[in-house]
Amino acid sequence: MKSKNAHKDHFDCAEIExxxxxxxxxxxxxxxxxxxxxxxxxxxxxxxxxxxxxQLKEFVQLKSKEEVPTEKLKRKLNKLFEELN
Amino acid sequence: MTEQRQKEFxxxxxxxxxxxxxxxxxxxxxxxxxEDLVQxxxxxxxxxxxxxxxxxxxxxxxxxxxxNTFITGYRKxxxxxxxxxxxxxxxxxxxxxxxxxxxxxxxxxxxxxxNFFDDDVKGALDSLPYQFxxxxxxCDVEGFSYNEISKIIDAPLGTVMxxxxxxxxxxxxxxxxxxxxxxxxxxxxxxxx
Numbered sequence: 001m002k003s004k005n006a007h008k009d010h011f012d013c014a015e016i017e018x019x020x021x022x023x024x025x026x027x028x029x030x031x032x033x034x035x036x037x038x039x040x041x042x043x044x045x046x047x048x049x050x051x052x053x054x055q056l057k058e059f060v061q062l063k064s065k066e067e068v069p070t071e072k073l074k075r076k077l078n079k080l081f082e083e084l085n
Numbered sequence: 086m087t088e089q090r091q092k093e094f095x096x097x098x099x100x101x102x103x104x105x106x107x108x109x110x111x112x113x114x115x116x117x118x119x120e121d122l123v124q125x126x127x128x129x130x131x132x133x134x135x136x137x138x139x140x141x142x143x144x145x146x147x148x149x150x151x152x153n154t155f156i157t158g159y160r161k162x163x164x165x166x167x168x169x170x171x172x173x174x175x176x177x178x179x180x181x182x183x184x185x186x187x188x189x190x191x192x193x194x195x196x197x198x199x200n201f202f203d204d205d206v207k208g209a210l211d212s213l214p215y216q217f218x219x220x221x222x223x224c225d226v227e228g229f230s231y232n233e234i235s236k237i238i239d240a241p242l243g244t245v246m247x248x249x250x251x252x253x254x255x256x257x258x259x260x261x262x263x264x265x266x267x268x269x270x271x272x273x274x275x276x277x278x
Binding site for chain 2: 017018020021025027048049051052053055056057059060061063064065066068069070072073074076077080081084085
């Protein structure tokens with residue numbers, strides 16, 4: 001499927017905002033990615049916003065880590081095997 | 086035969102126990118229920134092991150079982166947030182809020198996130214309606230691709246994307262509310278000259 005941005009030669013700030021989430025997740029086409037990065041090179045406000053979004057994504061992953069009762073879960077797994085035998 | 090099957094299953098599932106439990110905990114909000122949910126998932130996965138196609142993505146396969154088990158057996162018991170408003174959920178919600186507030190200098194915007202404790206973030210995640218929370222967890226915490234999430238939650242790619250993007254904005258708003266409650270920021274708006 002051809003991207004709706006295939007004919008574009010630059011992105012404005014509104015388009016950056018619209019495509020920001022896809023950029024963060026690496027879902028842009030090569031052409032979109034190139035235009036997106038070009039925009040960030042000269043547009044400080046957009047660059048700062050995107051850096052913050054990327055930082056936030058990493059932050060959520062880091063802060064939502066849990067202490068996992070691994071041994072307890074393994075025991076449950078073994079108990080499950082015993083019951084099934 | 087049985088022992089071999091158990092060994093194979095253990096080897097497949099053990100690397101993912103932490104992820105399964107963490108996701109179960111964020112979905113059920115409760116350690117006992119999370120452990121039960123993981124146990125039910127393991128039971129079903131083991132019984133269905135013959136259906137799993139070897140050399141395909143076991144992690145996505147077992148997460149799909151976890152999600153279905155949650156939806157059919159646990160979802161109703163979990164308290165959903167009160168009515169959630171989707172107004173004012175613009176892109177870069179948190180950044181723009183920080184930009185507009187009096188108390189923060191430009192230099193501290195990058196340090197703003199350091200204020201939060203782990204429990205603030207977990208609380209903010211827990212406050213999202215489960216459909217949004219699930220997709221944010223699968224993508225941003227567990228690192229699944231859009232296509233994998235689409236298969237795990239059995240929804241089209243467009244639904245995955247809209248839930249993810251909206252879920253992230255809801256999370257940003259929730260973090261903003263935590264920051265206000267904890268006194269990390271004020272709501273006073275900058276005067277623009």
